Amino acid sequence: MKHAEAPIPTPRGVLFDFDGTLAPNLDLMDMRRQLVVMAEQTDIPRAVYQDLYIVEMIEAGSRWLGAHRSERQAQDYAQASQQRIIDIELAAAAETTLFPFVRTLLSRLNGESIRLGIVTRNCRAAIHRMFPDHEDYVQALHARDDVAHLKPDPRHLEVNLQALDVDPKEAVMVGDGILDMQAGLALQMHCVGVLSGSNDTEALVAAGAHKVLPDASQLADLF
Ligand SMILES: [Mg+2]
Structure with a gap:
């Protein structure tokens, strides 16, 4: 598929899903x-x-x-x-901790002046528990309790992008979920699927992923 091989220009912002992307998935x-x-x-x-x-x-x-x-x-x-x-x-x-690569990855992206956000259907208290120092790494967090419209509704991502002051066309959506790819695609973001959660390559590409990685640890090498 041609669109799956297109290079990703260096983004101004990267939005991450949480469960299955930055930490092991919920059951x-x-x-x-x-x-x-x-x-x-x-x-x-x-x-x-x-x-x-x-x-x-x-x-x-x-x-x-x-x-x-x-x-x-x-x-x-x-x-x-x-x-x-x-x-x-x-x-x-x-009982859950972040994947071991997460703080290193986020620091590296921040060092490249890329603004970072988390968009999750999980509750804010759970994110605070798993990632208590998230404010040192990401500039905007929108959990379930923070928004009126949850992904796959693109407004969940839009409110995060607005907080980051980043145009969706200059941003990347990273997630393990079909709904992450759907929401990102609706805003014409670049969509990167990861296999560290609940879907395989075929499902992520079918949902709109431009690129699929084993997990998000390799993300910074794409730009
Ligand atoms: Mg997920």
Whole structure:
């Protein structure tokens, strides 16, 4: 594929996904399994949520309960489900450390005057727990609690790019997720997929990756 071989010009900014990219992935399958049990206990029909990401699944389930049961049930379900996600994220974060190359990589990119951001669907408290000194390395962090629209919605990346004062066309999106590539592509960013998370080369290229690396440690060599 021609676009997969195009060189990447030196960017002004690089946005990183977090889980699967800068740190080992969360067990999203187990999180989903727990959230499905909660939805089933509330009698939300599977068709309401089965094709959705976890956060969107809770929103859809809550909307359904509001329309078909009661506003009170909708609120209780949403609150309990959101709290379950946070509990899982914080428990995982307590046992997870950054990939060993991360601080070296980020320092090198900063040394080349490239501005850096993190865009993640994880919660801010979990990122603080795994990367307490992130402010020494990245200039903008937008976690789930910081934004109204989560990736693959490109507005999640846009708000980070605005904080960095970087044009998307002069920026690179790095992630292990299909939704990272989709969101980056929507903004005409250069998209670099990494295999340190939950997808293979074929899936990342199909989602829009211009380049795929084993992990992000080689990133600085691309520019
Ligand atoms: Mg990820």
